[in-house]
Amino acid sequence: MFSRTGAMLVMGISAVYFLIPIWWLLVASTKDQSQFTNTNPLWFADFSLFQNIADLVAYRDGVFLRWMMNSVLYAGGGALIATLLAAGCGYALAKYRFPGRDLLFNIVLGGVLVPATALALPLFLIFSQISATNTFWSVFLPSLVSPFGVYLTRIYAAASVPDELLEAARLDGSGEVRTFFTVSVRLMFPALVTVFLFQFVAIWNNFFLPLIMLRDETLFPVTLGLYAWNSQVNQIPELRGYVLIGALLSIIPLIITFLFLQRFWRNGLGAGSVK
Amino acid sequence: MPKVPRRRIPHKKAIATFVLPFGVLFTLFYLAPIGYAVYQSMLVIERDGTFGQAKEVFGGLTQYVAVFNNGPFWTSIGRVLTFGIVQVPVMLGVALLLALLLDSPLVKGKKFFRLAFFVPYAVPGVIAAIMWGFLYSPNLSPFTALTSNINFLSADLVLWAMANVVTWVYVGYNMLIIYSALLAIPTDIYEAATLDGAGQMRITWSIKIPLIIPALTLTAIFSVIGTLQLLAEPQVFRTFSSAVTSTYTPNLAVYSTSAVPNFSLAAAMSVVLALATFALSFTILKFTQRKADQ
Secondary structure, X not given: OOOXXXXXXXXXXXXXHHHHHHHHHHHHHOOOHHHHHHOOOOOOOOOOHHHHHXXXXXXXXXXXXXXXXXXXXXXXXXXXXXXXXXXXXXXHHHHOOOOOHHHHHHHHHHHHHOOHHHHHHHHHHHHHXXXXXXOHHHHHHHHHOOHHHHHHHHHHHHHHOOHHHHHHHHHOOOOHHHHHXXXXXXXXXXXXXXXXXXXXXXXXXXXXXXXXHOOOHHHOOHHHHHHHHHHOOOOOOOHHHHHHHHHHHHHHHHHHHHHHHHHHHHHHHHHHOOO | XXXXXXXXXXXXXXXXXXXXXXXXXXXXXXXXXXXXXHHHHOEEEEEOOOOOOEEEEEOOOHHHHHHHOOHHHXXXXXHHHHHHHHHHHHXXXXXXXXXXXXXXXXXXXXXXXXXXXXXXXXXXXXXXXXXXXXXXXXXXXXXHHHXXXXXXXXXOOHHHHHHHHHHHHHHHHHHHHHHHHHHOOOOHHHHHHHHOOXXXXXXXXXXXXXXXXXXXXXXXXXXXXXXXOOOHHHHHHOOOOOOOOOXXXXXXXXXXXXXXXXXXXXXXXXXXXXHHHHHHHHHHHHHHHHHHHO
């Protein structure tokens, strides 16, 4: 279909397309405000990255750092608990027979197809009934549910946790819950990393739920905070620079997480496909 | 009545420990909101006289009639469908091409390319939209020669400018799913095909692509769901372009209706949108399954 040169050309052009916006963001973040418009946008001028970061962090009593910490809490804490809960359910669906098992699995499977944004408004209405909007919990609690996580851990547990091993653990007198944490969780680890990452990204990127739930700026995740700043650029032009540097800083945690865990999640990703 | 002998379920307590925490949260934050949206969508506000107290009463399908008569809402559905019909095949086509190339022996430096294509997925939709908003702006863009001649933020082009943002973010993610499926194909199939005289092209069409149909289906369904749920990108682009209205996509329409506030109408819109999403992804699933069976 392709010659080697043709193939490499397609790959090269694609790589430029994917990387150039990020390169531009990196370069733009190193310039001071005056150089932003009158120097080559794709190459460095004076290197003021650290000054810019210091300015950003100091701006409005460090609200940006607050947003980053919120995002880490919402996404990191939320994804961790969501993974554990989904793994327990998926594991039970794969390894035990109990009445209602198929029904439960089908309902959860339907849940995979329900878009998170469709839930945001009704969640807002429910939380306002109990006067719990504009709280940390109004964004945190709904993110603990991952139907996709149940689906994936069920498939993975069925394939990677042998019944013989569970029987052996039972004969050794290990309780079911203990066996889950000491034996099964290890065998399911690649799937758990995948679920964690998917949920982490989903929460980190979630926009609608915080947008309608939160009024108090100190509760914002970083995406909502930067969005709010970007909407005020016309009134407060200095925000433009902060939005760009903030955008750069906000994508670094995700890239690090991906790089750090990629060995695991790439294995997990193939779990659902034909072997 | 004869008693049906009940079989004892072994490990009952353990099963409850595993299932209940997820089950309770799933009920509270998935099933209850869906139920509540359906309930809320059946209500109408009624007043005693013009200045009387407002109270919510059961109104049956009144709100759904209002949704079906809501022109801007259907315009927005039409808009995202147009968007999806173009963007989803382009994105998946590119993802498939890149995955096949990555899987072929022609390409060197696979690790670098895999990473380079995937990096945009680490950029949240809002941030990606802000970045591209700058890149499209005539005076800020690094490509002024291009952006001063073509107004990407104009009413004609802004939808496709957003399609580019969505494509940029998700190609790498879809490519990885397809690529993982390609890696899972046992290589002895290729050896057998080569012995039978099949070339690379033939192997790609007759072996690789049919075997990764499940992965393609999965990516297609997630993309369709994503398209109908477009929110962050148009919401951000409203600050860059006046062509993006408050009802530009169905989710934006839901958001601005709930901000009025008209919760019942917004809830009815949500329900219609969720049903449409469900129906479309279900159709894709059935359609591709039948294809795969043939």
